[in-house]
Every structure is written in structure tokens, then in C-alpha cells.
């Protein structure tokens with residue numbers, strides 16, 4: 001067969017081989033039986049940054065990285081001796097500039113007609129980049145594995161119970177801590193599906209959580225929540241309190257994979273809070289009795305016409321302050337009682353219109369002193385079964401706040417109405433308003449707004465907490481909308 005090349009007419013097989021060697025992108029070399037280079041092609045010389053002519057006569061060990069010489073020599077010897085005849089290794093060559101080149105080397109022995117070895121032919125593929133990529137991959141895999149083990153260790157050792165559920169609410173994985181605490185709510189075992197009912201109770205300690213209220217069920221429905229508190233366990237003496245948070249787990253493309261739940265035990269905290277409430281409530285109770293006696297006597301003294309005018313004036317000051325002290329003590333007592341045992345209600349049929357009008361008239365002198373316009377809009381009559389004393393306290397609190405936090409010339413508007421089967425009481429003012437980031441906190445204990453403290457407006461931060469406990473105990477709710485400088489609207493909704 002004739003083969004043509006660019007530089008001439010038909011060539012013979014030897015010339016063809018020379019051409020192939022010359023143009024091959026793969027490194028090639030002929031090596032004599034001692035291991036000395038007879039011939040290298042340009043690809044191989046270039047790979048090692050050397051001159052092809054200068055490589056002639058070099059022993060292959062001279063261009064091999066020192067650590068790989070022994071193995072290469074061993075394989076070479078076994079091939080020449082006929083034991084193997086050929087071999088393939090991954091080895092390192094040395095470039096002329098001292099750099100290391102990773103190579104995939106295949107060597108075969110060329111024999112003559114009688115089977116005598118003549119020389120060896122080597123093919124060398126530069127795999128430095130591939131090798132480096134493999135190294136990086138191996139390092140990444142090792143790093144991932146280390147990370148996985150660290151995470152697994154953390155997962156197992158933290159004092160917080162951890163649970164992973166899939167998108168259908170099936171339990172995927174839980175740590176040791178969570179496994180340990182499962183027997184309290186589920187003494188008969190758990191089937192591994194979110195929403196199983198057990199001995200799980202609301203903070204009142206006796207109303208069981210419904211399926212929809214179970215934390216795992218809520219998380220399985222796609223909800224996220226923080227600090228969801230409840231009690232678990234049948235026996236009040238050994239039961240434990242937990243707070244749970246849930247976050248949804250999504251794939252990088254946003255698909256919902258499931259949820260992660262963290263369960264922290266807060267039994268000691270809740271018991272300590274209860275002890276604190278008991279303590280506060282008994283101290284306040286003890287304070288109230290002597291204060292009532294002091295106030296009774298003060299009242300009598302203030303009415304005594306025989307006392308000199310300046311003495312009576314001073315007694316009035318003492319009486320006002322003692323009165324303030326009594327109302328403070330009652331507020332603290334009420335908050336502590338609500339936390340300890342819940343508020344006990346004394347319900348009767350009450351006309352809210354009368355109650356609101358009385359409260360407005362009681363607030364009027366204070367409003368007039370600050371130059372406020374105080375108005376009330378009510379229907380003719382609205383009878384509801386409530387605890388009269390406590391609901392009056394709600395109206396008084398909202399009204400006194402509205403008056404307290406509104407500057408001279410402003411107005412306070414009270415509206416009572418029946419809307420969609422519920423009673424709505426709205427107290428709107430044109431006062432200093434509440435900052436957006438404080439709105440969520442105004443109903444918490446001892447919270448005082450920055451604007452209130454900056455203006456030195458007196459207060460304890462208890463009024464709105466009391467308001468919301470009383471409204472809550474009636475099965476109602478209280479909401480606020482406000483803007484700094486734009487006034488506030490508090491709306492109480494009570495079931496009619």
C-alpha cells in the first residue's frame with residue numbers, strides 16, 4: 001500500500017514510522033536494553049523541556065523523579081528479562097527546569113525474528129493536569145467527609161433534641177437527645193409520622209395539643225416557628241417543658257425537602273418562673289393589707305376639718321402617693337397571679353355602654369388638665385357576660401395611656417360597637433405614637449417605649465400586659481396600630 005506525505009512521493013514503512021513519531025502528540029521514545037535513550041520524538045522532548053538531540057544517550061533514570069526510579073528500573077528489568085515483556089506505570093519525570101511531570105508510561109520490548117530482545121519502545125502521556133485535578137478532588141472528598149463526621153458528632157452530642165422530617169412529615173433522622181426524650185410524650189412508642197398524639201399539653205398543663213397543634217405536624221405543613229412552648233408527660237411531678245423551633249429545608253432549586261426541628265428542654269426555667277410569680281404574688285399580697293389600712297386612716301384624716309389647712313394639704317400628697325402605691329401593688333399582684341394560676345373570672349351580665357361611659361367620665365378631668373378633646377361614641381346598650389371589674393381595668397388602662405401619651409391640643413376618641421358578632425372597643429389618640437420595631441413588644445411585661453422614657457412620661461410597663469391577659473382570659477384579643485408622631489389605635493375585641 002502506498003502512503004503519501006506532504007514532503008514527498010510514496011515512502012516506505014520505516015519512513016512512515018519516522019513521520020508518525022515526528023508528528024505524534026503522544027511522547028514516544030526508543031530505549032536500548034541498558035535503558036539508554038536512543039531516540040525521542042518532539043512531543044516527549046517538549047514535555048520535559050529538553051532538546052531531543054541532547055536526550056540521546058541519557059539513562060531513563062536520569063530524567064525520572066528520584067522517588068520513582070527504583071520501581072521503574074524494576075519493571076524495566078522484568079520486561080527485558082522476558083518475565084513480563086511490557087508494563088504500564090504512572091510515574092513522575094523531571095523537566096529540565098526541575099518541575100515534576102506526571103505521566104502515564106507504556107513500555108513494550110521489541111524482539112527480532114528469533115525472539116531476541118532488540119530495544120524497547122515507550123509511549124508517554126502527560127497527565128499532570130489530570131493528576132492535579134484528581135488530587136483536588138480527593139482533597140475535596142476528604143474535606144467533605146471530615147465535615148460530615150464533624151456534623152454527625154455535633155448532631156449526636158448537642159444537648160438539644162434534633163429531628164429531620166421529609167416533605168410528607170415522615171421522620172428521617174433524630175439525634176440521641178431527641179430519642180431519649182420521646183418516651184415522655186409517647187410511652188407506647190412513636191410510629192415515625194408527624195402529628196402523632198401523645199401526652200403533650202399547652203402551658204396551662206392540662207389542655208392537650210391537637211394534631212394540628214403538634215410541632216412536627218405544623219412543620220410538616222410547611223410552617224416555620226420559634227419558641228413554641230408546651231409540657232410533655234402524663235405525670236405532673238415528672239413532666240418536662242420544651243420549646244421548639246422549626247425551619248423548612250429546601251433544595252438549591254427551592255423545592256421543599258422537609259423540615260428541621262430543634263427541641264430544648266426548659267422545665268427548670270418554667271418552674272423557676274412559676275416560683276418567681278408565686279413569690280411576687282405573696283409579697284404583693286402582704287403589702288396590700290397594711291396599705292389598705294394606711295389609706296383608710298389617711299382618708300379619715302383628710303376629711304378632718306379641725307386639722308390646719310397646710311397639714312391637710314400635705315396629707316393629701318401622702319394619700320395620693322399611697323394610692324398610687326396601692327395601684328402599683330395591685331398591678332404586680334395581678335400579673336404574678338396570671339402567670340401563676342391564670343386569671344380567675346367573676347362574670348356577670350354587664351352593660352358595656354355604661355361601663356365605658358363611666359370610665360370616660362373618670363378620665364375627663366385628667367384629659368382636660370392637659371387640654372385634650374375626649375369624646376366617646378357608643379350604641380344605646382350592649383350587655384355582655386364579662387368580669388366587670390377587670391374589663392373596667394382594661395378600659396381605664398387604654399384611656400389613661402391615650403391621655404398620658406398625647407400632647408396638649410390633641411384628642412382621644414373612644415368607640416364601642418358591635419361588629420360581626422363581637423364587641424369592639426377602640427381607643428384612638430393623636431399622640432406620640434409607637435415606633436414600628438416596638439409595636440410587637442408593647443404587650444410584654446415591663447416594656448416601655450423609647451419615646452415614653454425619653455419624654456420622662458411615668459409608667460411601669462405593666463398596663464398593656466394586664467390588658468392583654470384580661471382580654472385573653474375573656475377569649476378576646478387586643479391589637480394596636482400606630483405610627484410615631486401619628487397617634488395610636490388600640491382595638492379590643494371580645495366575643496359578644
Ligand code: ADP
Pocket residue numbers: 401402405429431432433434442447448449450451452458459460461462463464465487488
Ligand atoms: P406604661 O404606660 O406604664 O409604660 P404600658 O404597658 O401601658 O406601660 O405601655 C407600654 C408602652 O407602650 C409604653 O411605655 C409606651 O411606650 C407604649 N404605649 C402604650 N400606649 C401608648 C399610646 N397610647 N401611645 C403611645 N405609646 C403607647
